[in-house]
Amino acid sequence: MKVLVTGASRGIGRAIAIELARPGGEVVLGYLQNEEAVRQTALAVEQRGARAIPVQGDVRSEGDLKRLAASLDSLDVLVHNAAVGALKPYDAMRTSHWDLTLESSLRPFWLLTKLAPLREGASVIGLSSLGSRSFVPGYAAMGAAKAGMEALTRQLAVELSPRRIRVNTVCGGLIETDALSYFPDGEAMRAAAIQRTPLGRLGQPEDLARVVGLLVSPEAGWITGQVLVVDGGYSLI
Numbered sequence: 144m145k146v147l148v149t150g151a152s153r154g155i156g157r158a159i160a161i162e163l164a165r166p167g168g169e170v171v172l173g174y175l176q177n178e179e180a181v182r183q184t185a186l187a188v189e190q191r192g193a194r195a196i197p198v199q200g201d202v203r204s205e206g207d208l209k210r211l212a213a214s215l216d217s218l219d220v221l222v223h224n225a226a227v228g229a230l231k232p233y234d235a236m237r238t239s240h241w242d243l244t245l246e247s248s249l250r251p252f253w254l255l256t257k258l259a260p261l262r263e264g265a266s267v268i269g270l271s272s273l274g275s276r277s278f279v280p281g282y283a284a285m286g287a288a289k290a291g292m293e294a295l296t297r298q299l300a301v302e303l304s305p306r307r308i309r310v311n312t313v314c315g316g317l318i319e320t321d322a323l324s325y326f327p328d329g330e331a332m333r334a335a336a337i338q339r340t341p342l343g344r345l346g347q348p349e350d351l352a353r354v355v356g357l358l359v360s361p362e363a364g365w366i367t368g369q370v371l372v373v374d375g376g377y378s379l380i
Contacts (some may be wrong), residue, residue: 145215147259149173149202149251150225152180154320155270158348159222160184162356166192171214173198173225202251203227203243212258220359221259223252224270228288230281244284249291256299261308266359269296269312270351271370273378276314280328289314293370300368309367311358316374318346341376350375 146163150156151172160170161184170188172195174181185195198214200207202225228244229236252269261267274282275289293312300310317336337345354373357363372378 144168144219145217146220146222147171147173147211147214147218147255148222148224149211149255150175152177152184154322155315155318155348155351156222156224157184157187158352159224159355160195161187161191162349162352163220163222163359164188164191164193164195168193169196169215170194171196171198171211173200173202173211175199175201175225175227202255203246205254208251208255209258212255212260215260217260217262218265219262220266220268221256221261222268222270222355223255223292225251226270226285226288228285230285231283232281233283236284241284245288245291248285248288249295252292252295253299256303256310261303261306264307265309267299267303267308267310268355268358269293269310271312271314273314273316273372273374277378296370297368304367309358309364311363311366311368312370313351313354313358314370314372314374315351316340316346316372316377318348318351320348336377339377339380340374341379344375346373346375 144165148160151160152174164170170193181197188195198211227247229240269292271289274286296312
């Protein structure tokens, strides 16, 4: 299986890249700058029998996306996980913060899907979060970007259906990654999420990665245009 994952050096992207590594397969690891982290991800991918292809680049750059898309001559799976953004109240946010956030999440989901050499029957997967549909402090720009990705999922699913390409998005609850440290009240959010979640814990990157693995499998061949919430029941309460 030939796979491309953006934001693959750490956290959720790393877990997805490892999950989708198959013996004899190839996994392109898109990353921004952390050389040591992507090296560790590549090692884990190769331990599962796949060839790892780290490609450095900024998903905000169309040129870098073209280079990333050209890493393989065809793709079975495209996963857009990379996201960079400003966590600020709407009135403290500058235009540059807004642009940074949408240009790293929403725009690459469209543009990379357009540029990638997706074979007939391929799968495209986006990564969203519950901030796309409910209030999270400081999440105005990122929530808008993720909501846009969910809307785009439905549009792309129909437009790509003549080629039997399926498009879905995984919407995660609070996940235990380094990103929590960027929230001013990250520890309070963590404690509150555990208390509120019916399954009694925070999500792990592997929880989302396994769902991505399911969505790209033949067993999910009749699923397209869907946003699958994976949050341990958090959004039910």
